[in-house]
Amino acid sequence: MTTRQPAPLSASPTSALRVLLLPGWLDSDTAHWQTRWEQRHGDQRVTQDDWLWPKRGDWMSRLEEVLLQDDRPAVLVAHSLGCQLVAAWAAHSQHTPRVAAALLVAPPDVERDDMPPQLAPWRPIVRQRLPFPSTVVVSRDDPYCAPERAAEMAAQWGCEWVSVGDRGHLNGESGLGDWPQGRALLDALLART
Template sequence: MTHRILVLPGWQNSGPDHWQSRWERLHGDQRVEQDDWDWPRRGDWMARLEDTLLADPRPALLVAHSLGCQLVAAWAAHSRHTDRVRGALLVAPPDTEQADMPPQLYSWRPIPRQRLPFPATAVVSSDDPYCSPERAAAMASDWGAEVVTLGPYGHINSQSGLGDWPQGRALLEALART
């Protein structure tokens, strides 16, 4: 791919067996490192994404998992540099407005609902414990993202048994062509 790929993990980061970490090793994707993975502050995460995008003039594709999806929506709603992004793969967006969300995620309310200014694909699971399929579809619709439902894969993380997840990589490559 001619784009640089920025990996945006969610709350508590993505471990070595997570498909995002595997993609970094296999494809050379770049993780956007946050200062605090355990108590994520939305403004801090948005600033780090902005700094990373501005540090390199090449266009980027964003590969977000979980809270990383909310990061993309929040950043896109406020940044004047959204033209740096050519597309976003939004995997397992969480419903941070759920009543049972941990207090570490309260700063991620309300969920930004503005349409994204770049193409996006939202990948959802039918049994994600952090977001119902209906809420995920509503967020994706608001963001203008195409929805791909995988079936019962939980939070689409290392426990989902996806390995290197070639299906997800194919979705990213399709975004790169838009």
């Protein structure tokens, strides 16, 4: 596991790839950087049938379905529960070679006792090493995951680990806007692949 500061790149390597946005529990609202990326960059949101009571198997099936709709390689850009989705899906799918990389932002610690009951089906956390290059992005004051637990998940998944300081859950309430720092992290990840 390595920690580094993001460095913006001038050219975006995402042009030949599909960027699949994987929102977390309750979806990403209009102020969320994922929604803004969808509008600004044309990234594709993977829409789930049930955002309120998410079932891990259902979400994994939906990701697989969307991934198989197009032959182009995909990069997965996950927020919150979407990070747990990537780990669970990658541990079971035969189609992981279709994924070029994954950016995992603010993974929640779904094993904590104070998590909402809707997230109980996501226990235990899948800890298998991811078969594609990945970066975990965390905030030191994320209310849903202590930095130590995020670092532990990143290490188990075989991911690079990047801290962006005190930014909450890195969601719409964090005031990130279009979050150019996150896009630079995505570009840097793809440049490595």
